[in-house]
Amino acid sequence: MGACSGSADANGQSIPAHNPGEQSNAAAIERLRRQGIEITQAELDRTLELTLRQKQGEYVLLLERPLSRKVDERAREDLAEELERQDGPEYDRIFKGLGLTAEASDRLKLHVFKIARAALEAEAATHQLLRARNDYDKTVRSWLSADDYARYRQMEAGRPALREFEKLDAFYRRQVDKNVGLEYQPIMVSLIQEAGTYTESPTCYRPYDGLPGITIGTEAVLQKLERERTDLTEGLGNLREQACQSGLPEEYQQLLTDYFEEAIQKKSELILSLRQEPGREPAAGLAHDNEDVATE
Incomplete structure (x- = not known):
């Protein structure tokens, strides 16, 4: 990405160095947009701030950085769309066999795939929670004696x-x-x-x-x-x-x-x-x- 150099976020996305007044952040935002990830300058600044705070010792949640959250949302949306492509024809056959109209079938399919999206969101939230708890326990173990x-x-x-x-x-x-x-x-x-x-x-x-x-x-x-x-x-x-x-x-x-x-x-x-x-x-x-x- 040329001028955009820096660290990587929790999802492996490159985090550009923060250079106010230069074109690097605008280029980074445009590059992410081409990948289907919409992020604002304020969200990018927040990502950089949290990355710095993490380097200084603060614990940062898996999806706390705006960029990490956006990347995860994009991945979940891609998976949800793939599920629609795979399961849509099967649900068409099922609902047609049950005597439902095409309109009713479409409404139910939409509901089914919204459930899938909700499940993927819940899975991501649970993953973040379990990771945070596991990391917390590791830290506590490392800072305390076995008896303490x-x-x-x-x-x-x-x-x-x-x-x-x-x-x-x-x-x-x-x-x-x-x-x-x-x-x-x-x-x-x-x-x-x-x-x-x-x-x-x-x-x-x-x-x-x-x-x-x-x-x-x-x-x-x-x-x-x-x-x-x-x-x-x-x-x-x-x-x-x-x-x-x-x-x-x-x-x-x-x-x-x-x-x-x-x-x-x-x-x-x-x-x-x-x-x-x-x-x-x-x-x-x-x-x-x-x-x-x-x-x-």
Whole structure:
């Protein structure tokens, strides 16, 4: 590219040196445009800025650079178009065999290929997330001793139980206007973690969390809530047994029971309200009341 020299981005695209007042950036933008990648001067400047910050030690996400994101979008669009070419005739045959008109077939095919694009976008986002988590863990391992790394991982693993205890402590303050005794707080956090009793779905935005989970549709949401209520009920049974064996004062054993029973009751009320939504037909297989959730 002549005057356009520099480093390469995460996708192997050449990043031109930033020379204000010269023609190199304009030439780079034009070269990328010929490759089907539209990028502005501001986006190119941002790419160069992030590349410099990465060299200085800052972690940069896989698709955080505008140029990396544009290259990835172009690759995904090429793949989506190839899927359309490959699968389009097959869907034509399928829908024709099902008695659909050509117009209906075209509408369904468009929907199918938009689903493919959405799936490719989700795949790219998941790849970025997993890469960032893997890189984070590598860095933490390299900066900590084996013992400190193990301690840190235990702290991360204990965060959900600690957050649950904080909510339980707030519940206790509302009841009796005081906090759980300091000497019993670690015991209760440990009991919650061992029993796996949590009133909310697991988070997905911390370094060692699971992947994001989305639930769509009333029936799917109901099934999820029913599973959560069953898990919470069984977890409370285990928690009571462990609390008794731990020597926890009866007052705090009762606190655990009251707190989680209230959560179970709220879950039951939500399930009932969803079941009674106007126009909803009872679903087979939902005989038992048991992710981020979205109802329709």
